[in-house]
Amino acid sequence: MQDNSKRPIRKHASTPDYVSPNQLILPGFETPFEQKLTRENRWVKLAHSIPWDRLVKYYDDLFPSKEGRPAISGRVILGAVIIKHLGDLSDRETIAQVQENMFMQYFLGYSSFTNEEPFSDTLFVEIRKRLSMDLLGKINEVIALHCIEMQEAKLQGQKEPENKKQNEKPVQNNDTDENKETVKPAPVEQNTAQKDEPTAVKKNKGKLLMDATVAPQNITFPTDLKLLNAARKKSEELIDILYNPLLHGNKKVRTYRKVARKRFLDSAKKKRKTAKEIYKANGQQLRFLKRNLAHIDVLLSAYKKFPLKPKEQKYLMVLHTVYDQQEEMHRTHTHRIDHRIVNIHQPHVRPIVRGKENAKTEFGSKIQMSLVRGFAFLDHLSWEAFNEGGYLMDSVEKYKSRFGFYPAEVLADQIYCTRENRKQLKLLEIKLIAKPLGRPSAQAVKNHLSPGERNPIEGKFGQGKVAYGLNEIRAKLSSTSTSWIAAIALVLNLVKLTRQALVHLIFSIQNILNKNYECIMDIHQNFNVKKSVPASL
DSSP states (O other): OOOGGGSOOOOOOOOOOOOOGGGOOSTTOOOGGGSOOOTTSHHHHHHHHSOHHHHHHHHHTTOOOOSSSOOOOHHHHHHHHHHHHHTTOOHHHHHHHHHHOHHHHHHTTOSSOOSSOSSOTTHHHHHHHHSOHHHHHHHHHHHHHHHHHHHHHHHHHHHHHHHHHHHHHHHHOOOSHHHHHHHTHHHHHHHHHHHHHHHSOOOOOSEEEEEEEEEEBSOOOOOHHHHHHHHHHHHHHHHHHHOOHHHHOSSOOOOOHHHHHHHHHHHHTOSSOOHHHHHHHHHHHHHHHHHHHHHHHHHHHTOSSOOSOHHHHHHHHHHHHHHHHHHHHHHHTOSOOTTOOOOSSSTTOEEEEOOOSSOSEEEEEEEEEEEETTEEEEEEEESSOOOGGGGHHHHHHHHHHHHSSOOSEEEOOGGGOOHHHHHHHHHTTOEEESOOSSSOOHHHHHTOOOGGGGHHHHHHHHHHHHHSSTTOBOOOSHHHHHHHHHHHHHHHHHHHHHHHHHHHHHHHHHHHHHHHHHHHHHHHHHHHHHHHSOTTO
């Protein structure tokens, strides 16, 4: 039979009795704010791990003028962006969470809890415009280099006890003159080696991984029919804005919007459409859009000054571009054109063909990211499709600008391994771990890149897309979308930083315990030596 007395006692959550809401009052509600904040909270740990003094300086440089109302604290702004992307929250939800959570307010640098909002949620748009990709890249590099320094300090701490033990061994038995003579030349060789180190050229060190992916925008899956329908509806809105009875008469131009919508729905509601039906529906919407654009030109000619606002003027230019592109593809029976617009509200978004099984074409920006010791760096971002092989050397040069030396090894996909890139890497004495050109030798087969070696950067992409919203960029402008993606790269490194800070804390505690143990053992040995000395001496 099993002994039930040895089972651990579980502490269950409190089960308060139901109380009617009419009997609950806020002044009598017990709050835990009289207690101290716990150091085990994740926001407290993260706040202590981030080098705020070095980060806030970059944001404060955006406001050189000291006149007028002072800007919001850089720690509040950067901290709110981190909270937003770390929790994958909306702008409004981020402000609500900060307003309710005292640990988040501590993370932002508050000295006490407050019920007030740090700033309006609509300010996030301006914040994203200010936090450019270059600025967030600098902040990201500071955090990554800060954590890499912690890693190197940990490695040096591990080597120091070993070096001490090696240096102490020849000194322990120095009773004879011969041992004294053999010990003296050793420090001279070390000093000469130390003097030669600064003059030597820094060797290549480290490993650089790189790959490219697409950060899809939060837009509907575009088809030619849906795009033409959206453009037609926007043209009808512009006609309603431009029409003025005093200038254009009492009779408004005809747009046939009800007929156009009915014909669109007749085709869109069909589950299965033939190529002929799709071609016919696109042609109908094209002719409706052409008529509306002609009406807009007539209405604009009656004005002495251009009446449209900048945003409306931008829409008008996009509509003309969409019509030209769709008309050419419809006339030539093709489905491809350069700089193709797929969304009238985000005309900067382009289709990126990736050839993957579940998504052969993605709609968003294409990014190239490099990975060093688990830290991600956003090297290149473009809204147009690009060949990754043309940016390998750029990532290598950025590696040198960050760390002061070139990488010893580069791990990249086959598309990066062009003849020109191989030649440049060979001149820099950088080892490219990839499939060689031509018929490989036996030695080349041994150095072949295995699929598992590039798993870290693929996992980093998966982490960003699954946990932090890299697969659905909800910003609408080109600049704000770029800032959104750069902030996600920053958050990925902060997650790595918190893990590294925890390991560093455990290692430092272990070192303290080891030193205390060595001191206790030395005291114990000295005590035993004194005790073994005869009393007659």
